[in-house]
Amino acid sequence: MADLSRFPLGSTLTLDSLSLDPYPYYRLLLDREPVTWVPEVNLWYVTRRDDVISVLDNAEAFTVQSPHSLLDDTFGTMMLSAEGDLHQRMRNPFAGAYVPKAVRASSTAFIEQKANELIETFIADRETDLVKSFSDPMALYAVAASLGVPIVDFGQLRHWYDDFAAALSNFRHDPALRERGQRTAKEFGTQLAEHIARLRAEPDDSLLSHLIHDTNTNLSEREIISNIFVIIFGGLETTAAMFSNTVWALLNHPDQFDEVKRDPAKLMKSAVEETLRWESPVQTATRHVTQPITVRGVDFAVGDTVQCMLGAANRDPEFFQDPDRFDVHRANASHHLAFARGRHHCLGAALARLEGEIGLRVLFERLPHLHLKSTHPSAPHGHEFRAVPKLMVEW
Secondary structure, eight states: OOOGGGOHHHHHOOHHHHHHOOHHHHHHHHHHOSEEEETTTTEEEEOSHHHHHHHHHOTTTEESOOTTOHHHHHHOSOGGGOOHHHHHHHHHHHHGGGSHHHHHHHHHHHHHHHHHHHHHTTGGGSEEEHIIIIIHHHHHHHHHHHHTOOOSOHHHHHHHHHHHHHHHTOTTOOHHHHHHHHHHHHHHHHHHHHHHHHHHHSOOSSHHHHHHHOTTOOOOHHHHHHHHHHHHHIIIIIHHHHHHHHHHHHHTSHHHHHHHHHOHHHHHHHHHHHHHHHTOSBOEEEEEEOSOEEETTEEEOTTOEEEEEHHHHTTOTTTSSSTTSOOTTOTTGGGOOTTOOGGGSOTTHHHHHHHHHHHHHHHHHHOTTOEEOTTSOOOOBOSSBOBOSOOEEEO
């Protein structure tokens, strides 16, 4: 047990307060208590960018493997909860499809077409909840297409992934959230197994078909399914948040929104990167301590769990000037840690960035007069996964 008197700020933190607005707390921690103990969740928080990088880069002392892993507990063993040879065996068969060049070649036309199709479904309404009508389906269809996984029931799949999000952020260890996440994983796994059986009989040109027919893949069906879980989850939960958070940020900074619309070729990528820094969809990266080690004067013991606070690191004033200001012209915005780093750097980062670049360009071209609906105020929410839950806009 940590000496609570050493960590007065950490002792006052609650997940509810962080979900509402974490940034005032991050500012205090960055300045006064950059490594702290948080009794509510029995975790260490590391907030400064340099310290977060040192933890994520040190795979010898900090691992994703743990009997207490929420990822393992929900999805089963897969690339984000494995290390060493097992991690490489699970990640490598998927990795080639998600390098930037491959993503741009395979997904550019699909993203543009799907964005236009989605906009056609609501453009005549003059208003919409952009989360439900655009961000969620755009993100889900893109990642599913990249794998070759059919979307049988979009609403059901979105509901399942809400269950996953709750289970993966269940740091209070609520048994009901855990059970629901595991039950949902079983239901979705059954659906995926049925599709894999069809592909075994009738192969196609999808990544999933290649995986199950390639004798060099060396992944069991259970391992393929577990890794698809986490790829689709990352592609939906975080990319949908990136879409909505970017729109929300720009509409709350109308001068910058006008600049982006005038010169999307120059500024769209910058707007996406700045949003990923300023309002990171994934706020933390969890690591488990494998050997005694000291970070900024604080001793970690074997078995401790450390939360690398990506959202705090992305507002570290030692690296980002005036970090609480949203600025699409920020020169070093792309040096954020929203996709983590090291061997567990987000596999789908290039796909997410391409979706933002193309999908938002199409959205703003089709709806140049887009603005927030004043009667429905919105703001990002969440301590682990942070997104605008509802984004009512009109034009």
